Amino acid sequence: MPTTKFLSTRIQEIRPSGIRKIFDLACQFPDGLDLSIGNPDFDVPEPIKNEAIFQIKNGFNQYVSTRGIDDLRQVIIKHLESRKVNFEDILITSGTTGALYLAMLAIISPGDEILMADPYFVAYANVIIMCGGIPKIINTYPDFKLREDAILSQITSKTKAILINNPGNPTGFVYSTEELKLVAEIADKHGLHVVSDEVYDKFVYVNEPFVSMGNITTDAVVMSGFSKSTGMTGWRLGYVSGTKEMIDAMATFQQYSYVCANSVTQKAAVLAFDVDMSEYVKKYKARRDFVYSALKDQFNIIKPEGAFYIFPEAPGGDAEAFINKAIEHKVFIIPGNVFSERNTHFRISYAVNDEKLQKAVDVLKKISN
Numbered sequence: 001m002p003t004t005k006f007l008s009t010r011i012q013e014i015r016p017s018g019i020r021k022i023f024d025l026a027c028q029f030p031d032g033l034d035l036s037i038g039n040p041d042f043d044v045p046e047p048i049k050n051e052a053i054f055q056i057k058n059g060f061n062q063y064v065s066t067r068g069i070d071d072l073r074q075v076i077i078k079h080l081e082s083r084k085v086n087f088e089d090i091l092i093t094s095g096t097t098g099a100l101y102l103a104m105l106a107i108i109s110p111g112d113e114i115l116m117a118d119p120y121f122v123a124y125a126n127v128i129i130m131c132g133g134i135p136k137i138i139n140t141y142p143d144f145k146l147r148e149d150a151i152l153s154q155i156t157s158k159t160k161a162i163l164i165n166n167p168g169n170p171t172g173f174v175y176s177t178e179e180l181k182l183v184a185e186i187a188d189k190h191g192l193h194v195v196s197d198e199v200y201d202k203f204v205y206v207n208e209p210f211v212s213m214g215n216i217t218t219d220a221v222v223m224s225g226f227s228k229s230t231g232m233t234g235w236r237l238g239y240v241s242g243t244k245e246m247i248d249a250m251a252t253f254q255q256y257s258y259v260c261a262n263s264v265t266q267k268a269a270v271l272a273f274d275v276d277m278s279e280y281v282k283k284y285k286a287r288r289d290f291v292y293s294a295l296k297d298q299f300n301i302i303k304p305e306g307a308f309y310i311f312p313e314a315p316g317g318d319a320e321a322f323i324n325k326a327i328e329h330k331v332f333i334i335p336g337n338v339f340s341e342r343n344t345h346f347r348i349s350y351a352v353n354d355e356k357l358q359k360a361v362d363v364l365k366k367i368s369n
């Protein structure tokens with residue numbers, strides 16, 4: 001009899017992604033209306049694609065520096081400086097998710113607690129657990145704002161960092177400067193790191209310029225990437241800025257995990273900040289306006305100000321029942337408990353074409369009664 005071979009206890013604590021579950025179901029119904037996944041519905045701009053093809057043919061296919069190729073580093077540094085983000089160093093990573101994982105590895109010792117606003121991006125709790133930490137939630141319902149009492153009540157001697165996502169997935173919420181300052185002040189007072197995931201920083205629909213956590217503090221870990229801004233979710237490219245100490249630690253972990261971010265996509269992404277994506281952002285803003293106007297009379301909704309999601313409350317606060325009803329009509333949306341302790345809301349990704357969006361919204365309105 002072979003002896004039993006156990007997997008780590010860690011794997012038992014990880015929840016499979018509830019987004020993937022609905023997305024996989026949606027894939028079985030090609031005629032369905034899939035509003036489940038956060039894939040931008042535009043392709044990588046032609047000059048960037050051509051550059052990637054050129055670089056592959058030109059033989060730029062080897063390992064590159066763990067910290068990222070110099071030309072891309074310079075472009076990102078210029079970009080961050082133009083937005084007056086405070087940082088001492090940057091690291092180019094395998095997507096924003098790569099940056100998140102490396103940041104958590106650098107911050108968490110076993111048993112440390114990381115605070116994150118609830119609702120939260122689906123990866124957060126799992127990445128924290130993968131790194132040996134304990135996710136703790138900051139309640140932001142019903143308006144998704146960060147409040148002092150909600151943060152303070154969760155801080156213990158084990159708390160190590162506050163992780164925020166701005167603009168937020170699944171809410172589309174954009175934090176005010178006051179909320180960011182509140183987080184920074186609490187973090188300073190309690191000796192906590194602040195980590196800000198700003199992967200949707202290009203998709204902001206308010207008039208004022210987007211305020212990064214890196215505009216507020218001098219030592220935040222701020223991450224973003226090219227997945228959403230340039231439509232290259234499959235190319236796996238992101239970047240993170242922070243103090244020298246933090247970036248050095250993350251680079252060490254990168255050396256022994258991802259090794260380096262993809263060489264070809266780094267070369268191609270050098271062009272990304274020069275490509276004008278404003279037409280896409282305008283289109284997403286128009287879709288945000290459309291979905292919000294169409295649903296606001298029948299659903300309790302906070303108007304999103306960024307990203308490409310909207311997070312209405314399900315009728316009767318029962319997301320499970322509502323999602324099942326939607327699936328019967330081949331509309332695929334994500335139940336709130338994928339992103340939250342609660343299952344009262346549902347997420348719509350409006351990164352789909354207008355016709356699909358119109359049909360899906362009609363179904364959701366019809367089944368809401």
Ligand SMILES: Cc1ncc(COP(=O)(O)O)c(C=O)c1O
Pocket residue numbers: 038094095096097098121165168169197199224225226227228233236237238
């Ligand atoms: C909040 C948030 N962070 C990170 C990611 C993943 O970004 P990347 O593709 O750059 O790893 C997503 C993707 O949906 C997201 O919503």
